[in-house]
Amino acid sequence: MPQKKPRHVSANEVIRRRIHKWEDEDPSSLLTKQIEKATAPLQWLVALMLPDRLIQEALQTTLRAAEALTDRNDVLVAFSITKFEDVPVSKVDQCDALADKTHFWAVGAAAAFGAWDIGGPLGIAPSLASLFTLAFRTIKKIGLCYGYDTTSSTEELVALEIIVAASTLYHRDKVQALKNIQKLTAPRADDAPPVTAETVEAAIAKVARAVGLNLTRRRTFANIPAMGALVGSSTNAWLINDISWAARNIYATRRFQLKSDARQTAHQKKVAEAAVAGTVIHEGGDAADAA
Secondary structure (H helix, E strand, O other): OOOOOOOOOOHHHHHHHHHHHHHHOOHHHHOOHHHHHHHOOHHHHHHHHOOHHHHHHHHHHHHHHHHHHOOOHHHHHHHOOOOHHHOOOOOHHHHHHHHHHHHHHHHHHHHHOHHHHOOHHHHHHHHHHHHHHHHHHHHHHHHHHOOOOOOOHHHHHHHHHHHHHHHOOOHHHHHHHHHHHHHHHOOOOOOOOOOOHHHHHHHHHHHHHHHHHHHHHHHHHHOOHHHHHHHOOOHHHHHHHHHHHHHHHHHHHHHHHHHHHHHHHHHHHHHHHHHHHOEEEOOOOOEEEOO
């Protein structure tokens, strides 16, 4: 009996499977209750060393700095376009391949900031600016690779939620961040208030404490022998790797949705044109004479 040929899996299907796997992953699955209990006292340490205002100012300042440091032209050249809206909707796999280069570079750059790893939790404050700048720069550059001009206030809110989703150690916070991104990127009602720089500042103030605590917890986990093999030699690289994957999966998801919307719009246009011509377009796209 002839064997069945294995079904070919497209590059886009591989990306979709990766996204679904990442969405289902529980960041806390590698942690024991004992570890969570042991690191609970860090909350007062974070409050002492990283007051909310310091984290807020660091996030706001580095968000601006990251935009200035994000080179954009190489992405335009890679797609032979002049503006990011012209990135081909159908080329999600090409976007992902380009983002992979940014991902690789960012993790290497993060590993170079290894001085943060020496001082444990006490080393977080001095390296906060460089870490946030690299994180925002990585997200913005990956967003560009998928065709999103990340200079708008809405896209900056998305970048902030990506950091929350990638840095948290609790699945509930990751799920909430993904829901927030869906709301941010959904079509806005005509009477909806505009997203401004003030909106971004308010969002930063809201998540600053959680981000500071997450970073401190990660630093402490890196010093636990059982976790050392998982995080490698650099907490920076661990965090930036997680942020890169989160950004790639979230922007790819949006790209797939854009592709689906474009297909639906094209079908609706075909239906409308067929109605004028007196034909009927079936669900599969075939045309037939109207009765």
